[in-house]
Amino acid sequence: MGSVELPHPFDPLSLAEIEAAISVVKKAHGDVHFNVVTLHEPRKAEMTAWLAAPETAPRPKRIADVVVIAPGGGVYDGLVDLAGPTITYWGLLDGEQPIITMEELQLVEHIVRKDPGVIEQCRISGIPAEDMHKVYCDPWTIGYDERFGNSVRLQQALMYYRPDVDCCQYQYPLDFCPIYDADKQQIIAIDIPKIRRPLSKEPPIDYHPAAVNARGGYRSNLKPINITQPEGVSFEVDGRTITWQNWSFHIGFSYREGIVLHNITFNDKGTVRPLFYRLSLAEMVVPYGNPEHPHQRKHALDQGEYGAGYMANSLSLGCDCKGSIHYLDAHFPTRAGGLRTIKNAICIHEEDSGILFKHSDFRDESVIVTRGRKLIIQQIFTAANYEYVVAWQFHQDGTIQPEIKLTGILNTYSMLPDEDTHGWGTQVFPGVNAHNHQHLFCLRVNPNIDGDEGNTVYVSDAMASDAPVGSPENFYGNAFYNRRTKLATTGESKTDYNGATSRTWEICNPNKLNPISKKPVSYKLVSREVPGLLPKEGSLVWKRAAFARHAVHVTKYRDDQLWPAGRHVPQTSGEPSKGLPEWIGDGTESIENTDVVLWHTWGLTHFPAPEDFPVMPAEPMSLLLRPRNFFTGNPVMDVPPSYASTPSQVAAGNKGVLDAADGVSKLAFGSANGGSCCASNGANGANGHH
C-alpha cells in the first residue's frame, strides 16, 4: 500500500472522484444537469480475481456512471474512467427519463403556486388567491400517462394545503392534479375530477409538540432505558469493510439502492466461506388500488424514480440509533454539478438478541443458557410522505435478516365527509381518503454459496405423503416430507408463494454436499410476507413493475443487470417491460449450477385505518436467509454462555459451574444488583420442595 490509501473497488465514489467526473463532463458538454454520478461497479470477473489475489491481480478501475440532462432536455448516459479522468462512453438516450433529483422535487411547488390554472382550482376548492403560500404539493414523477408519453419530462403534483405552516398537510388534500413539464418548468395540464371535493374545514390534528401539548401534553410515565457498551463494540471496520462474529462484508451505498452489501463471507472455524457476492433492495413499487382517474398513476417505484440513497435521512445519535453507533456518510452530486454529503446516512451497531440457545435437563436441571447478539446496518429514506427504515440484520448463527419498517404518513386524497369510498380507500380523518395500496420490495440476491463454481435454486415445499391413511406406507397417516423442485431455466424460475406448503426457496451449491447430511450446502430464503401483486395481468403496474409479477424470478448473472424495472424508470410505459422480463427472455436459458441472481418480491398490502393517521406507528416486516446443511453442526457453540452446569457439576453441588451473568441486570423492584445470575435464586432457582 502506498502513501495514499486507494479506495476499495466496491467503495462508493468519494467527493473528489465525483468532482473529477463532473469536471470532465462539464468541460466536454457544458452546463448540463447531473442526475447521477455514481460508482460503475467493477466487472465481476475482474473483481472476483482481485478479491482472490489483491496483491497480484489487476486492481479494477474506478469508473463513474453518469447521467445528465442537457439544456433542451436531451438525456445522456456516460462513463468516466477516473484515472484520467476521461469520458469513455457518451450516448444520447431516446424516450428515457432518468431518476428524479431532490432539486427537481423542490422546484415544482414554487411554480405550482404561481400557475393561474392552479390558482383558479384552488379558488374553486375554497382557497383564496392570497393564500397560495399555504398550498403545497408532493411532486411525484408522473409515473406513466399515455396522453404524454416519455419524451417530455413530467411530474404530477399531488396537492395539499396547510392552514398553518407547521400543519400536517396530508389532512387537507386537494382534489385536482397539475401536470408539470420539467424542461419548460411550467404546468401543462390539470387533471380535474368529475366530482369536486372542496377543501376540508375540519380542524387539524397534528403530531408536533405544540399540538400534543394543546391536547394535554406528553405522557410522563416512561422511565429511561439505556444501552451501553462500556468496553466498546465488537465489530471492526476497515474503511467500509466490516468484520463481526465470523461475518465479513463490504458496505456500499448507491443513490438508488441505498445500502449495498458486497462479498459477504462467513469464517467457519478458520475457513472463509463465501455466501453472497451482492445483496440489496434493487427496486420497489407502491401501487394504489383505486381505479378512478388519475389514481392509477400512483404506483411509485421509489428506488428507480427517486433513489433510496438520494432520499436517505441523516441519522441522529440517540434518536434514530441507540447505543454505541458507527456512522458512514454518503456523497452525491448536486444537479448543478456541485457536491453534497448526507452525514450519517448509514448507522451500524450491535444489539442483544435474547436467548441464542438453551437447554435444561429435566432430571437434574443442569443447564446451559447462551445469549445472542446481532449486528445491524441501517438506513432510513423518506419518499415524500412515507418513511422506510431498512435494517440489514446479521445473526451469529449465519442468518441474514433484512427488515423494513414502514412509518411516516399515508398518501391521502380528498373526499366529501363520509363519502362512499367504494372500498377503494378508508376515511382516516374527516374528509381524508387513504387509498388501499401495497408496498412491494425487490430483494436482489447474487449468491455464491460456498464458492464460485455455481449455485442452483430449488423451490422447497412441505408435502403430506400421497399414500392414504391406512395404507402400508402411511398407516397412521402422519407421513410428510420436503419436496424440492429444481428451477432449471429462467422460465421455470417464475414461482409464487404457497402458504399451504410453507414454501421456501433454497439456494444450493450442488457441487458441495454437507458431509453429515449429504445434502447440498444451501441458504434458504424464508419469507412469509409475500402478498403477490394485486394489479392484474396486463395492468399498467404489471407492465412497469414486472419484477412484482412473481415472488421469485431467477436469472443468469450478467454485469449491469441490477435494477429489475430498468435503468431509467420514470415514465417507462411498460411496453415493452424493461429490466427483468428482458433478462428472463423466452425462459429457456439454463440457470442450473451457474452464477445466478435471485429476485424476490415481498412486502405487504395496506388497507389504511385511522390509527395510521396523521403519522403511522411503525409496521415491521422481515425475511430470513438462513443456512441449511451449510454447517456441520451448531455454529455458535463457542459463544460464551451466561451460565452452564453439567450433570456431574450439579451432582457435586454446582462446583465448577460457569456463571457469567452480566452483573448489571437487576430486579425491577429490589435493591439487590444482579450478582451471580443463579446463585441469588438457588442453583438455577431449582424447584424448592417443601
Add this chain to the structure above:
Amino acid sequence: MGSVELPHPFDPLSLAEIEAAISVVKKAHGDVHFNVVTLHEPRKAEMTAWLAAPETAPRPKRIADVVVIAPGGGVYDGLVDLAGPTITYWGLLDGEQPIITMEELQLVEHIVRKDPGVIEQCRISGIPAEDMHKVYCDPWTIGYDERFGNSVRLQQALMYYRPDVDCCQYQYPLDFCPIYDADKQQIIAIDIPKIRRPLSKEPPIDYHPAAVNARGGYRSNLKPINITQPEGVSFEVDGRTITWQNWSFHIGFSYREGIVLHNITFNDKGTVRPLFYRLSLAEMVVPYGNPEHPHQRKHALDQGEYGAGYMANSLSLGCDCKGSIHYLDAHFPTRAGGLRTIKNAICIHEEDSGILFKHSDFRDESVIVTRGRKLIIQQIFTAANYEYVVAWQFHQDGTIQPEIKLTGILNTYSMLPDEDTHGWGTQVFPGVNAHNHQHLFCLRVNPNIDGDEGNTVYVSDAMASDAPVGSPENFYGNAFYNRRTKLATTGESKTDYNGATSRTWEICNPNKLNPISKKPVSYKLVSREVPGLLPKEGSLVWKRAAFARHAVHVTKYRDDQLWPAGRHVPQTSGEPSKGLPEWIGDGTESIENTDVVLWHTWGLTHFPAPEDFPVMPAEPMSLLLRPRNFFTGNPVMDVPPSYASTPSQVAAGNKGVLDAADGVSKLAFGSANGGSCCASNGANGANGHH
C-alpha cells in the same frame, strides 16, 4: 379491604390454598397421587359482574380443580371450595388419563435400566449390562397406541445412551422403545424394529464448556452490552395486575397453559376499553412425519400431556432475562401431596423497540422521531428435549405480539451411518436421524373488543377487482379491495390460511363503529406462520389434535371450554375427538355478535439440518393482534419524541426545537458522548452543500 389481602379471583392458587385442597382430599380419599391442584377459574358471568363492581358485586369463590390417581389406578376429577375447604364434586373417570407429572417422568428411567428385556436389547445394541447406568430414556406419554387403549396408564421410553454422564444423549439414540405401565411401574412390552441399528460409535460433539474448550475455547471478541433503567421501570404491578403505557391486565399462570392473561384493557385517553377477557396458548402438538412404526406415536401434545406450567424453567437474572426484571413464582402440588415452587417462573421487563414513528419533510428537513418501548411477559418451558421460549409482547400502539422461540435439542432416532432416511428425516450427526416434524400451537382468544355486547369474526382477504383490465370499472387494472367474509356459524368458522390473499381474521364489535372510518372497531389477527396440519384427514394426529385441522375455529364462549384437545389428553384415541370438535358440534350454532372464542393454530414445519445439532440456535415465530379502526387516530402521538422540529422552527434557525436524545448513546469509535442527538451533526445532520 380487610387486614388480610384477598387473592384476586384470577390469581393462581397460593401455597396455602393448594395445601388446603390437598389436606381435605387426603382426609376424604386417603393416599392418592395428585396430578393437578389448580385454580378452577371463576364463572365468567360472576367474574364480569365483579370486575365491573368489585365493591358491591359478590366476590367469586376460590375453587380448586383437582385431579388424582388413587392406588389401583382410578382417576378422579374433583372440585374443592377453598372457603371450607369442602369437596363439592368428586367423580371417577373411565378411560381417561390425566396429565403426566414431573415425578412420573423421573421414575421411568430407573425402572427401564433394571428391566431384563431392556438390558437384553441394550446388549444387542452394543451396551454391556454393567453400563446400564449410561442408559437414559425420555419417558413420553405413549400418546395413543391402539394395542393398549387408555384404561392402563402408559408411557413410551425413548432410549438414549451417554458415554459420559455429561454427554448430550441425543447423539446416541437406541433403536427400540419400551412401553411402561405407570400403575404397575414395570415394562410391559418393547417395540423392536425390523432393522436393527446398534449403538453409534461416533465420538461425541458436546456443547458444554469442557467440550468447547477442548475444541479451542470460546470466542473472546464479544464486548459486553448493558441494558439499564437507572430510574426504574415504567410498569407497575399490584399483586398480579400490571399496568404499563395504557395497558392493564392480570397475569395468571396455570400448570398446563403457562402464562394466562386475563382482562386485558387499554386506556384510551381516559376511557378504559376492554380488549380481551382471556388470552393463552391452550394446547400444542408436535407431530413427527416418519410413517414407520412406532414413530406415529411421536406427536406430543406438550401442554395437555405435561404442562407448560409444570415444565416451566426457573429464570435467571442476567442469563434468561437482561435489564431490569420483575419475577413471579409459580406454585404447584407434588404428586405425593406436598408443595413445590418454581421461583421466577415468569419474568417481566420492558425493552426499547426501535423507531415508533418518524417523519421528515423533504422541503426543509423538519422532523419528528419518536422511539418505542415494549413490555414482555415471558416464560420458558422444557419439554424433554425441546425448549420453548414464550414471550407475550405488548406495544404502545395497542398491538399484542405473542412470540415463541424454539431452542433446545431435536428429537433423534438412530440410523445406520448414511442410511437412506427415505426423506422422513435427516442425518444431523453420524448415526443420528432427526425426523421431520411440525410445531403447532393453539392460541385461545376470548375477545371482548370494546365491550361485552358481542363480537363477530370475519375473514379478511386482499382481492383484485373482478373487472377486467380495460373495462370502465378497472381501466388500468389496478383496482383491489378488502373482502370481508362473516363467520356466522361454528361450521363457517373453520377457515384456513391463504397466502395469496394475505388473509387475516378480524375480531369486530359490530355494535361500535369507528366514528372516523365508520367501520366496526376491531382487532386483526395477522399471522403468517400458519403451515397447516400435514398429517392427513383421518390420521391419528388429525383425530387427537383436531384443533390443528384448520388455522381458525370459532366457538361460542362457555365456561370450562379451555383446552381444545380435551381436558385429559394422554392416551386419548381421538375417537371421538375431544374438545374443539365437540364444541363446534354440527356447525349450525350462531357465533355472530356474541361472546366468542377464536382458536388459532400456528407454528412451523421443521426439516432438520446439522446446524440444529447438538443444540438448536433459537428460531423465532410470532403473530400480531393489532387494532384496526379501534382508535380515532395514532394512539402514540403523546409518547415523548427524541427530537422534533417544525418548519417554523427550522426557518428560525432551529430555535425552540425539542431535543431529547438520550445523552447516553455514543459513537462507537469516537470519544464524544451523545450530547444533543442532532446538534453534533448539524441541524438534523442536514445535507451539507459544498
